[in-house]
Amino acid sequence: MADTWTITELANEQGVTARAIRFYEDQGLISPLRDGRNRVYANRDRVRLKLILRGKRIGLSLAEIRDIINLYDTPEGEQRQTELLRKLIRERRAQLMAQQQDIAVMLHELDNLEARL
Amino acid sequence: MADTWTITELANEQGVTARAIRFYEDQGLISPLRDGRNRVYANRDRVRLKLILRGKRIGLSLAEIRDIINLYDTPEGEQRQTELLRKLIRERRAQLMAQQQDIAVMLHELDNLEARL
DNA sequence: TATCTACTTTACGTTAACGTCAAGTAGATC
DNA sequence: GATCTACTTGACGTTAACGTAAAGTAGATA
Incomplete structure (x- = not known):
């Protein structure tokens, strides 16, 4: 099991588009490291993304999800x-x-x- | 307990705007009777509205709620x-x-x- | 009869959450 | 060294779910 992912790997695995993941980053919900210009996702980013998607599935807005993330952080x-x-x-x-x-x-x-x- | 409501009465009671209720009607989710031009809501309309709002609270889209309503109807x-x-x-x-x-x-x-x- | 109040329709504006090009780059491959 | 592939950053487009005037009407009240 790899311990880092590219954006498209993570997108495919989690069933979302890379665009969506970048959008979550714009909104300050996730902050992957970089390899040059490219995003590199570690496991904690992956966990974070799962939290985001779980929130979405139960109808939370990204703003509400950000609030929850802030509780964690x-x-x-x-x-x-x-x-x-x-x-x-x-x-x-x-x-x-x-x-x-x-x-x-x-x-x-x-x-x-x-x-x- | 009254057995009919005006749109603003129902809106206040359920904590939504009259505009929202009219919008649900535009989308075919609710169909009150009329007294002249004015909408008159009976109890089954009120129940229907509650179903809509319950759906919204758990993050369903109006389209999904319509599907569920169609199951009922x-x-x-x-x-x-x-x-x-x-x-x-x-x-x-x-x-x-x-x-x-x-x-x-x-x-x-x-x-x-x-x-x- | 004029004004007030609660409704109506029509229509354009707004926000969230992305979708969809467009144009560029950096590394691997032919 | 050209082409391919996977990424990147803009930037504008789109949809859902209403918000927000604007302009009109119908019944109750001063």
Whole structure:
């Protein structure tokens, strides 16, 4: 298993276009190293991309995903920030759980629908 | 409890703009009756709007929501269509369950994050 | 009867998230 | 050394989902 990827390798693997990945970089969501002009993606970039795509699949905007990434990237032990971070995490968790609920309701309705057939 | 609503009443209640509701109508997602030129929303329209907004909250596009609505609106007992319907329902259910999974992973990551604080 | 309020339609504007050329470069291959 | 391949950086185009006037109407109220 390689430990670095080119942009097209990563794009193919993750099922997105290279253009999309470059766009995420423009938006400050991912920052690969360079080999000359060319982008080189390490595993942490790959993990980051997966996080982005997971966020997209559940309907988060890139701005919201950036907020979540910022939670991850905040230096540890910054006491002044900790309380704020906890709050943001709680809010995000509440939103995700509400989404779970919405999906549960929809699944239930699909069950009813199928039962009617 | 009233059994009909004006567009602004419904908009305020559901936390969206009247413009958005009219847009959903343009897209064929909802079809209220009229009192002269004015739209009159009955309870089934209200339920329909809730379905639309629930879909939006979990990141579905209006086109996808329309597909789901079409599942609901298909006349019962159309034997020829039944098998296709079952298939569409199964696919949609699979997608929703995948989304549940994505959300579960994110919730887990938030837990880890909070634990680090 | 004039004004106010809540609706209507029409139409152009806006933002997010890329798609789609165009033009250039750098390394490998014929 | 020319051609091929995989990258690069602009820059303009596109679609979805509304926002935002503009201009008109119909019923209630001063």
